[in-house]
Amino acid sequence: xxxxxxxxxxxxxxxxxxxxxxxxxxxxxxxxxxxxxxxxxxxxxxxxxxxxxxxxxxxxxxxxxxxxxxxxxxxxxxxxxxxxxxxxxxxxxxxxxxxxxxxxxxxxxxxxxxxxxxxxxxxxxxxxxxxxxxxxxxxxxxxxxxxxxxxxxxxxxxxxxxxxxxxxxxxxxxxxxxxxxxxxxxxxxxxxxxxxxxxxxxxxxxxxxxxxxxxxxxxxxxxxxxxxxxxxxxxxxxxxxxxxxxxxxxxxxxxxxxxxxxxxxxxxxxxxxxxxxxxxxxxxxxxxxxxxxxxxxxxxxxxxxxxxxxxxxxxxxxxxxxxxxxxxxxxxxxxxxxxxxxxxxxxxxxxxxxxxxxxxxxxxxxxxxxxxxxxxxxxxxxxxxxxxxxxx
Ligand code: SF4
Numbered sequence: 001x002x003x004x005x006x007x008x009x010x011x012x013x014x015x016x017x018x019x020x021x022x023x024x025x026x027x028x029x030x031x032x033x034x035x036x037x038x039x040x041x042x043x044x045x046x047x048x049x050x051x052x053x054x055x056x057x058x059x060x061x062x063x064x065x066x067x068x069x070x071x072x073x074x075x076x077x078x079x080x081x082x083x084x085x086x087x088x089x090x091x092x093x094x095x096x097x098x099x100x101x102x103x104x105x106x107x108x109x110x111x112x113x114x115x116x117x118x119x120x121x122x123x124x125x126x127x128x129x130x131x132x133x134x135x136x137x138x139x140x141x142x143x144x145x146x147x148x149x150x151x152x153x154x155x156x157x158x159x160x161x162x163x164x165x166x167x168x169x170x171x172x173x174x175x176x177x178x179x180x181x182x183x184x185x186x187x188x189x190x191x192x193x194x195x196x197x198x199x200x201x202x203x204x205x206x207x208x209x210x211x212x213x214x215x216x217x218x219x220x221x222x223x224x225x226x227x228x229x230x231x232x233x234x235x236x237x238x239x240x241x242x243x244x245x246x247x248x249x250x251x252x253x254x255x256x257x258x259x260x261x262x263x264x265x266x267x268x269x270x271x272x273x274x275x276x277x278x279x280x281x282x283x284x285x286x287x288x289x290x291x292x293x294x295x296x297x298x299x300x301x302x303x304x305x306x307x308x309x310x311x312x313x314x315x316x317x318x319x320x321x322x323x324x325x326x327x328x329x330x331x332x333x334x335x336x337x338x339x340x341x342x343x344x345x346x347x348x349x350x351x352x353x354x355x356x357x358x359x360x361x362x363x364x365x366x367x368x369x370x371x372x373x374x375x376x377x378x379x380x381x382x383x384x385x386x387x388x389x390x391x392x
Contacts, residue, residue: 004234005230005232005233005234005235006232006233006234007234010234011050011233011234011237014234014237014238014240014241015050015051015237017241018051018054018055018237018240018241018244019051019054021241021244021245021248022054022055022244024248025244025247025248028053028054028055028056029054029055029056029198029199029243029244029247030055030056030058030196030197030198031055031056031057031058031197031198031199031200031201031240031243032057032058032059032060032197032199032200032201032348033057033058033059033060033062033200033201034060034061034062034172034175034176034200034201034202034203035062035201035202035203035204035205035206036062036063036064036065036066036374036376036377037203037204037205037231037376038062038201038203038204038229038231038236039059039062039063039376039377039378039381040375040376040381040385041231041232041233041236042057042236042381043381043382043384043385043386044381044384044385045233045236047233047236047237047240048386048389049386049389051240055240055244056351057201057240058197058348058351059345059346059348059352059378059381060175060176060179060197060200060346060347060348061172061175061179061287061289061290061346061347062172062203063370063371063374063376063377063378064139064140064141064144064170065092065093065096065139065370065373065374065376065377066288066342066346066370066371066373066374066376066377066378067170067175067287067288067289067290067346067370068093068096068139068168068288068370069168069286069287069288070097070098070099070288071098071099071286072098072137072139072166072168072286073093073096073097073098073102073103074098074099074100075166075310076089076103076135076137076166077098077100077101077102077103077106077111079135079166079309079313080103080106080107080111080112080113081106081110081111082133082313084131084132084133085112085132085133085134085135086112086113086114086125086129086132086133086134086135087103087106087111087112087113087114087135087137088114088115088116088121088122088125088134088135088136088137089103089113089114089115089116089136089137090115090116090117090137090139090140091115092373092374092375093137093139094107094113094115095367095373096370096373096374097367097368097369097370097373116136118147118151119136119138119144119147119148119150119151119165120147120150120151120154122134122136122151122163122165123151123154123155123158123160123163126155126160126162126163127158127160129162130160130162131162132162133162133164134162134163134164135164135165135166135309135313136148136151136163136164136165136166136309137165137166137168138165138166138167138168138169139168139169139170140169140170141169141170141171141172141203141205141206142169142171142172142206142209142210142272142276143205143206143208143209144169145169145276145280145298146209146272146273146275146276148165148167148169148279148280149275149276149278149279149280150275151163151165152165152279152300152304152307153278153279155307156304156307161306163307164306164307164308164309164312164313165300165307165308165309166309166310167280167283167297167298167299167300167308167310168285168297169280169297169298170285170287170296170297170298171282171295171296171297171298172203172206172210173210173214173215173217174282174293174294174295174296175287175290175293175296176200176215176218177217177221177293178287178290178293178296179197179290179347179348180197180218180222180224197224197348198224198225198243198247199224199225199226199227199243199244199246199247200215200218200224200225200226200227200243201226201227201229201236201239201240201243202215202226202227202228202229202256203228204228204229204230204231204260204263204264207228207258207260207263207264207268208263208264208265208268208269209268209269209272209273210268210273211264211265211266211267211268211269212228212256212257212258212264212265212266212268213266213267214268215228215256216256218254218256219254219255219256223254224254225242225243225246225247225253225254225255225256225257226243226256226257227239227242227243227256227257227258227259228256228257228258228259228260228264229259229260230259230260230262230263235259235260238259239259242257242259276298278301279300279301279304280298280299280300280301281298281299281300281301282295282296282297282298283295283297283298283299284296284297285297285298287346288342288343288346288370289342289343289344289345289346289347290343290346290347339356339357339361339368340355340357340362340368340369341354341355341356341357341369342369342370342371342379345371345378345379346371346378351378351382352371352378352379352381352382352383353382353386353387355379358379358382358383359383359387362379363383364380364383364384367379367380
């Protein structure tokens with residue numbers, strides 16, 4: 001890593017330049033980052049504090065753990081209780097609450113839930129125990145989807161009939177469109193609503209796969225600027241300065257800029273895209289807090305349907321959480337979840353500390369919603385790095 005991207009003098013100069021621009025503009029600007037790694041970097045580096053009063057940074061649906069729906073979690077919990085069946089998950093999904101509990105609780109109650117580090121680990125586990133069914137909770141954005149596709153192909157190559165996945169991958173551009181559509185209709189009808197997001201800090205990792213051009217619709221269809229950037233403080237401040245300048249420009253000046261050329265190309269990673277396309281195809285997907293968004297998920301293509309756990313276990317007692325007596329959750333959990341405002345946080349309608357449960361009923365030790373479970377969730381990032389600031 002080039003240490004210039006952490007240079008305090010460079011960062012200080014950028015903060016001054018942004019403040020000067022905002023002074024010329026005559027009002028503060030609200031931007032959104034759409035990546036959990038950016039969320040943590042902004043909180044940890046103190047950038048929010050440095051830009052206090054001039055640029056407000058809201059978090060969007062960029063944390064894959066946070067946007068996974070309750071239904072997906074509940075389905076996996078129900079599978080964990082099936083005889084001779086193992087649920088495989090990334091570790092950060094263990095404590096994400098469904099309507100009826102968490103996978104960690106299911107494991108404590110006797111369900112077979114194991115943590116893996118890659119989708120291929122799941123194929124290896126299935127190969128080692130051929131008489132047992134292994135179901136992988138396939139989550140994440142365009143970055144993890146190629147790994148899932150590779151695992152399915154490897155399972156097919158090895159002739160495994162005991163490896164399936166619950167497809168819950170999501171795609172970022174579709175979520176951004178869904179997020180912006182209501183704002184556009186409010187603007188066209190002149191109806192009120194929360195202050196609009198005026199530009200996006202776009203994710204570095206996802207963009208490495210899908211490429212810069214994948215976001216051109218932001219400017220073309222919504223008249224909004226976007227900047228792809230890296231994760232160091234200078235990366236993020238350069239993106240903020242670019243976005244503020246875009247906001248100041250006339251309408252035609254809005255565009256999507258790549259400030260992360262050391263990783264991201266115009267068209268992205270063609271091999272990763274081809275691998276994903278070979279195995280997975282777009283489908284409607286339920287996002288926590290955003291509802292079901294058309295074409296925003298990835299599911300197995302028809303030719304790979306044998307690896308789809310939703311189809312394999314339909315009617316076998318799986319995917320019906322109400323069937324198992326250990327499930328059902330408690331009243332206090334249900335009350336906590338209904339008070340949780342993760343949906344509003346993920347849409348940028350509120351900042352994490354505006355949730356009444358933040359730091360009171362909800363902490364990383366005892367999380368109520370997924371945004372406090374994942375270290376990349378907005379609530380957890382605010383709590384870990386900025387709660388003294390909020391306590392002032
Ligand atoms: S602080 Fe907790 S309850 Fe509130 S929105 Fe965040 S995760 Fe949900």
